[in-house]
Structures are given as C-alpha cells and as structure tokens.
Amino acid sequence: MVKQNQSTISFLLLLLLPLLLILAISTEVEGANKLFVFGDSYVDTGNFHNSGSYKPPSGMTYPGAPAGRFCDGRVLTDYIASFLKIDPPTPYSLKNSSNFQNGINFAYGGTGFFQTLVDGPNVSVQISSFEQQIQQNVYNKSDLETSLVLVNSGANDYTTFALKNMSFLEIEKFTESLVKEVVVNLRRIQSLGAEKITLTLLQPIGCLPTISVATGFQNCIDLLNLVSTNHNKLILQNVDDLNKELGKSVFKTLDLYNSFLSTIQTMQKSHAENSTLMNPLEPCCAKDSAGFNCGKVDDKGQKRYTLCEKPELSFFWDNVHPSQNGWNSVYTQLESSLGQLI
Numbered sequence: 016m017v018k019q020n021q022s023t024i025s026f027l028l029l030l031l032l033p034l035l036l037i038l039a040i041s042t043e044v045e046g047a048n049k050l051f052v053f054g055d056s057y058v059d060t061g062n063f064h065n066s067g068s069y070k071p072p073s074g075m076t077y078p079g080a081p082a083g084r085f086c087d088g089r090v091l092t093d094y095i096a097s098f099l100k101i102d103p104p105t106p107y108s109l110k111n112s113s114n115f116q117n118g119i120n121f122a123y124g125g126t127g128f129f130q131t132l133v134d135g136p137n138v139s140v141q142i143s144s145f146e147q148q149i150q151q152n153v154y155n156k157s158d159l160e161t162s163l164v165l166v167n168s169g170a171n172d173y174t175t176f177a178l179k180n181m182s183f184l185e186i187e188k189f190t191e192s193l194v195k196e197v198v199v200n201l202r203r204i205q206s207l208g209a210e211k212i213t214l215t216l217l218q219p220i221g222c223l224p225t226i227s228v229a230t231g232f233q234n235c236i237d238l239l240n241l242v243s244t245n246h247n248k249l250i251l252q253n254v255d256d257l258n259k260e261l262g263k264s265v266f267k268t269l270d271l272y273n274s275f276l277s278t279i280q281t282m283q284k285s286h287a288e289n290s291t292l293m294n295p296l297e298p299c300c301a302k303d304s305a306g307f308n309c310g311k312v313d314d315k316g317q318k319r320y321t322l323c324e325k326p327e328l329s330f331f332w333d334n335v336h337p338s339q340n341g342w343n344s345v346y347t348q349l350e351s352s353l354g355q356l357i
C-alpha cells in the first residue's frame with residue numbers, strides 16, 4: 016500500500032517534471048520580450064523611405080538588398096534584439112495588425128531631440144506615436160513594464176548646431192539645453208509605463224570619417240571627441256539623479272563612446288601590422304571626388320561613390336555610420352554590460 020503510494024507520487028512527479036522544466040525555462044527567458052526604439056539612423060531599421068537606406072548599396076550584406084538601414088547590414092537595434100532573443104521590432108512606418116508583437120521601432124534617420132536639417136519626427140514626436148499605440152491598447156501595462164526601451168539620438172543635434180552657428184563658443188550652453196531636453200523625453204517615456212529604459216552615450220564624433228577626413232583618416236579629432244565626453248558626463252549625472260529621484264534604476268546607459276573608441280584603436284593596430292586590413296577611420300562606401308554621398312547616382316545613372324572590396328573588414332560603412340562589422344565589434348564590446356539592461 017505504502018509502496019504503491021510512493022510510486023504514484025514518483026509517477027506524478029515524472030508527469031510534472033516537464034512542466035517544472037518549462038517553468039524554469041520561461042523564468043529564465045523572462046527579461047524583456049519587446050523592444051521599443053527611439054532616435055536616429057544608428058537605430059532606424061526602415062522608417063525613412065525616401066532615403067539612401069532604401070537604395071543600393073545599403074543592405075548588401077544583410078538582408079541582401081536595400082531594406083531601410085543606413086548600413087550594409089545589421090545595426091545596433093538588430094544586435095540588441097538578438098540579445099533579447101527576439102526578431103527586430105517592426106519599423107513604425109511598416110506596422111500592421113499582425114507584426115507589433117516584438118515592439119515597434121520609431122527611430123527615424125537624420126532626426127534629433129530638437130529639429131534638425133531632416134524634416135522627420137524628432138524624439139518627442141516619436142514618443143507621441145508610442146503614446147498613441149498605448150492609448151489604442153495595442154500594449155498593456157505588463158507589456159510596458161517588461162519591455163526594453165532603447166533611445167539613441169543627439170549626434171544630429173550637434174551637427175545642426177555646428178552648421179547653424181559655425182562657432183564652438185556656445186557649445187557648452189548647447190550641451191546643457193540638449194541634455195535638459197533628453198531628460199524631458201526620458202521622463203515622458205517612463206511616465207507612459209516603461210520601466211527599463213536604456214539611453215546610449217554619444218559616440219566619439221571626432222572619429223566619424225566626415226570629420227577624420229581632415230587628417231586623411233589618420234586620426235580622430237580630440238577636440239570634437241571632447242564634445243562627446245562633456246555631453247556624456249552630463250548625461251550620466253542626470254541619469255543618476257533621475258534614478259535617485261525614482262528610488263529605482265529605471266534608466267541605464269550604453270557606452271557607445273568607449274566601445275567605438277576601443278574597437279577603432281584595436282583595428283588601427285591591426286591595420287598598422289597588416290596593411291591588407293582596412294583603416295577603421297576610412298569609410299567603405301565613400302563619396303567620390305565630386306562630393307556625392309554613398310548610394311548617390313547622377314542623372315546619367317552613373318554611380319557617384321566607390322565601394323570597398325570587403326565591407327566585412329571595415330568599421331565605418333559610410334561617412335557617419337558603422338558597417339555591420341563595425342556594429343558587430345561594438346556589440347561584442349558592449350555584451351558584458353547588456354545583462355544589467357533587462
């Protein structure tokens with residue numbers, strides 16, 4: 016009798032075992048199963064239709080044809096999604112009733128926190144689109160609490176400032192006003208119900224080929240990297256203050272500054288030792304001597320750009336955007352700090 020009971024219990028346990036395993040597995044993958052993205056071309060995966068992101072040679076490495084990324088392949092959004100083990104969120108402009116389960120990407124190339132030279136939705140307008148989705152009950156409270164939000168913007172604000180003002184005397188004041196606007200936007204995303212919000216730190220803008228061309232792609236311009244480090248210092252202080260105020264770490268940062276810089280430095284060393292490897296400051300898809308950008312074709316249908324032989328050896332795809340290889344290397348640098356985001 017007793018023996019029979021015991022075997023009944025073991026039998027029940029055996030039946031339950033797969034269920035227990037499933038429960039264990041599902042708590043393990045719990046972290047974030049949706050990704051919402053705001054910002055510019057570093058994270059846009061298809062919202063800017065009338066742009067180079069939808070023209071060759073963009074997308075030549077992945078997905079194999081132009082598909083809306085300012086890159087030969089995957090960008091930061093794709094790598095963060097792969098970290099979450101989900102497909103990249105649908106670009107907002109392509110959203111329909113059956114493809115919003117992984118979140119939405121609201122990012123739009125060329126935009127900033129303020130108005131820029133591109134007439135696209137700034138971060139605040141992007142957040143309004145997000146708010147609209149929430150109001151339409153596309154996502155519920157628990158969806159929002161468990162999602163990861165990624166915000167990458169600011170570089171285009173500096174470009175716009177530099178082109179409009181031509182003077183760096185006012186730059187510190189501008190950084191202060193920009194960071195204030197960043198904080199307004201972060202607060203707003205949190206007030207909509209998101210609890211895991213990641214802001215990227217500004218990349219070293221003095222290393223972008225559009226800048227380093229002045230040194231023949233030999234060096235980054237330190238004075239401009241200082242703009243990034245000052246911006247980032249102020250961001251870190253403000254994020255810290257926001258978290259203290261909330262009493263919990265809702266806001267995290269992702270260090271694009273040091274991950275870009277150390278990847279570039281490593282590749283510079285390799286290039287110095289082996290000249291068949293690419294100089295990381297040199298873009299793969301370069302403007303030709305006439306000054307056209309990557310992807311530009313003239314009225315006669317002639318390509319006005321040159322393409323490197325092996326995009327997979329480059330760091331920069333074009334004058335401002337990393338290639339897939341560049342993003343992949345940056346992601347490798349960041350990987351150890353991604354666990355804390357979810």
Ligand SMILES: *[C@@H]1O[C@H](CO)[C@@H](O)[C@H](O)[C@H]1NC(C)=O
Pocket residue numbers: 105109110111112113114
């Ligand atoms: C929704 O978009 C996907 C592509 O993301 C497409 O394959 C699908 O046919 C669309 N569905 C509807 C209902 O429009």
Ligand SMILES: *[C@@H]1O[C@H](CO)[C@@H](O)[C@H](O)[C@H]1NC(C)=O
Pocket residue numbers: 128129130137139140196
């Ligand atoms: C963002 O864009 C909207 C619509 O064009 C505009 O009203 C708003 O002032 C902009 N926000 C900032 C901070 O520039």
Ligand SMILES: *[C@@H]1O[C@H](CO)[C@@H](O)[C@H](O)[C@H]1NC(C)=O
Pocket residue numbers: 155156157158
């Ligand atoms: C929220 O929506 C998700 C689907 O996105 C669903 O699985 C979940 O049960 C919903 N939660 C609540 C509390 O309604």
Ligand SMILES: *[C@@H]1O[C@H](CO)[C@@H](O)[C@H](O)[C@H]1NC(C)=O
Pocket residue numbers: 175176179180185189
């Ligand atoms: C340029 O500088 C002036 C002050 O010198 C400032 O009022 C203006 O907003 C700046 N322009 C941009 C685009 O930041």
Ligand SMILES: *[C@@H]1O[C@H](CO)[C@@H](O)[C@H](O)[C@H]1NC(C)=O
Pocket residue numbers: 289290291292
């Ligand atoms: C230099 O790099 C190329 C391309 O990756 C590689 O095939 C070659 O073996 C390298 N040469 C040396 C001497 O390491």
